[in-house]
Amino acid sequence: MKTPNESPKTPKRNPKNKVTANIKLPPVKQGLQQHLIFSTFKTSDAATPRDWYEAASYTVRDHVVERWVKTAESYYKDDPKRVYYLSLEFLIGRMLSNTALNLGLNDELKEGLAALGRDLEATVEIENDAALGNGGLGRLAACFLDSMATMDIPAAGYGIRYEYGMFRQSIENGQQVENPDNWLRYGNIWEFQRPEAHYNIRFYGHVVTYPEDGCQAQRWVDAEHVVAMAYDVPVPGYGTETVNNLRLWAAKAAREFDLRHFNDGNYERAVQERNATESISKILYPNDVCELGKELRLKQQYFFVSASIQDILRRFLTSREIKCQEDWKILPEKIAIQLNDTHPSIGVAEMMYQLVDEHHLPWDFAWGLVGKIFAYTNHTLMPEALETWSVDLFGRLLPRHLEIIYKINHEFLHMVNHHFPGDVELLKRVSIIDETHGRRVRMAHLAVVGSHTVNGVAALHSELLKSTLFADFDRIYPGKMTNVTNGITPRRWLNQANPGLTGLIEKAIGPDFKKDLSHIKKITPLADDADFRKAFAQVKQANKMRLAEKIQKVTGVVLNPDSLFDVQIKRIHEYKRQLLNVLHVVTLYNRIRSGEQGMTPRTVIFGGKAAPGYAMAKQIIRLINDVAAIVNEDVVVGDRLKVVFYPNYEVSAAEILFPGSDLSEQISTAGTEASGTGNMKMALNGALTIGTLDGANVEIKEEVGDENIFIFGLTTPQVAELKANGYNPRDYYNGNAELKQVLDMIASGYFSVEEPGRYQNIVDNLLNNDQYLLLADYASYIKTQDEVGKLYRDRDAWIRMAVLNVANMSKFSSDRAIGDYAKNIWHVSPGNS
C-alpha cells in the first residue's frame, strides 16, 4: 500500500494552541469606525456609500470568521461524518444582510450605522449579487447550505467560482439585452483565497497499461495540467454557532506548463495558454436550452468535481492513519456526497479513478465504497435537458475516465442480464453508453448506477421518475428511487425579505418560528381574528408600496398599489407558460375595451431571464413588453390594468418581489415543473397561488387545503391522454371566441404595428403544435382567473386565505427537506457533530 499523498497538508493541531480561545470583538459601531479607517483607508467625511458597505461587511465578517474557525476546529477534533453538496450552481445572492441576520447582528448593525448617519437598507443595496446560478436549481443549493448550517450538520458545498455570473439582463426596445455580470469588479469581501489549497486537474493525454503486483494496471499520462485553487465562503447558520464552508474553485494555469514556453522564449504563447486554461472558471453556462454538449462545460464539470474529490479524500486521509485496505472501509461512514443533478455525476468515475489508480485499491473493493457514498438528485424529466456527451469528446478529454465508465457499464449490464436474462432491449435502454444516437455517455445513467439513492424533488416528480424516465432502473434497483420535496430557507425568504410580516407573526406567537418554521402553524386561529387580518393586510400593503416604488424607479411605470399584484417571476421558458399569462392579459384588455365594467384592477408583473440562445423565450419577453407598451398607454384602460416586465430578475430582486405579491402564477403544463420553489416563497409571503397540479403545487394544495388555492387545467394523466389521442389546438381556437380574438390580434400585429409579422411564429406555433397545451388550458385558466378577480374584491376573505397559506408553509422549509436528506439518505443526525 502506497502512503497516501498528504499534500497539501492540513497542519496537525496542537490542542494547547487554541487560537480561538480569547477573541474579543469590539461593539459593532466601533468595528464600523475602525474598519472604515483601517480596511477602506477613508475618513467618514470622505467615505462613499461603497466604503460604508465595505466597513459594514468587514465588521460583520469578523464575527462570522470567529465562529467559522471554531466550527472547523470542532469538526477536526470530533471527526464526524461529513456531507458534501456538489453543485455546478450556487445562487447565493447578497451576503451582508443574510450574514448579519443569521448571526443575530441585524439590530446592532442597523443602530451602529444609524449612529454614524448611515442607513442599513441603502448600505446592503451596494452589494452585487453572487449570481452563480441560473435559477431554481442553484437557489436550492444555496437554501440547503443555509439549512445544513442552521441544523448543525457538518457539511460543505463545492462549486465553481465563476468570474462572470449569470448575465445582467436589461430591456432595450422591449428586448432582452445580455450584459456581462462582472460581480467581482470591486473585489469580494466574503471570500477567502486559499493558495495553499490547490490541486492538479488533468485533461487529454492517454492511458498506458503496466504490470503491478502481477496484474495489469492503468496510468493516465501526458495529460495537460490545470490548477484548481480554493476560495472559501462562510455559511453561517441561524441561531447557532455553526458556520460551514462553501468552497469554490478557480482555474489557474499550472506553472510548469507555462515555463515550457518561457524557456522557448515564446512569452506571448505562454500568456495565451494561461488565459485559455483559466477560462474554465470564467463563465456560468445558461443551461435552459441548446447549451449542452460543449467541451468547456464538460471541462468545468470535471474540473470542479476532481478538485472536490481530491480535497474530500485529502481531508479523510489527514484525519487518520491509513495503513492497509481495511482502513479504507470506514470511508462511507465518514463522507456522503450529494450530486445536485447530473452535472457532477462524473464524480462517480473520478472517485474510482482516485481510489484505484491513485490509491491502488482493488477495483471491486473501491466500487463497494463508491456505492455507499454517492446519492443523486434528479431535477428534470425533459429529454432535452438530460446530459449526454459524445464518446469521442469524452475519450479525448478524459481517456482514463472513459475506460472506467466502460468497465462500470460492463459490470452493470452483466448484473442486469443476470437478473433479466435475454432482455436485449432492456440492456440497450439502461446502458450508460447510448449506442442509438451515435455513441454517447448518458450521465444520468452513470449517476443512477453509481448512487445508493436517487431522489426526485417533489412527490409528483418522484412518482413520474419511477413510472417514466427511470422505470427500468426502478425494476433493476427496487427501493433506490425516493422523494425529497424541495424547500426554501425561511431565514432569507421570510425573516430577511419580509421584516414586516416577520414582526407581526413574532408579536402574535413569539419568536420560535424563526428557528423552527413548524411553529408558524400557531397563527392558524388568527385567520379568524379581524385585528390580525387588518394588521396582516397593512403589512402586505406596505410591501406592495415598497415594490411599486422600486418598479417606478427601474421601469418608470407608476402602479396602483390597490390593484391586485399578479406576479410571475422565474426563468422564461415555454413549459412555464408565461405566454398563457399574456393571453389572459390580452383577454382582460379586450374586455376593458369592449366596455365591460366592474373588473378588479390588476397589475401583472413578469420577471425572468431567457437563455441567450433560446429564441422563443426571448420572443416571449418582447411580446410581454410590446403588450405592456400598448396596454399601459391606453387611456381607456387607465389604472385598471398595468403590465410590467421587471428587468434582471435575481435573488435581491426576488427579495422585494415576493413580499409585494398578491397572486402567485405557477402555471406550468402538468408534468413539466419538477418542483418549483418560487411557489413556496410566494405562499410563505402571503400570496395566493393560481396553479396547475404540477410539481410542488400539488403538495402546497394538500397543506393549505383545496379551498385556499386556485387550481386549474389538465392533470398529468389528462395531458398524456390528450397528446396520445392526437391534440389539435385549432379545435380550441375555433371553439373559444375570446381566445380566437386574442390570437388573431397578436398574429396581425396589433402589439407590433411597426412590424406586423413579428409574432406570427408564436401564434403559428400555438395553432400548429402547442407542445405545452396552452390552448387546451386557456378556458380553465381564464375561468379561474375570473374567480381570483372576484375574490380579491372581498379583501377580508382574501386576507383570511393568505393567512392560512402562511400558516401552512412549514413543510416547505428547507430545514424539513434537509432533515429528510439527513435521515433517509446521508444518515447523519442534525446537531450531532
Ligand SMILES: *Cc1c(COP(=O)(O)O)cnc(C)c1O
Ligand atoms: C426561487 C428562485 C428561482 C426559482 O423559481 P421557480 O419559480 O421555482 O422557477 C429562480 N430564480 C431566483 C432568483 C429565485 O429566487
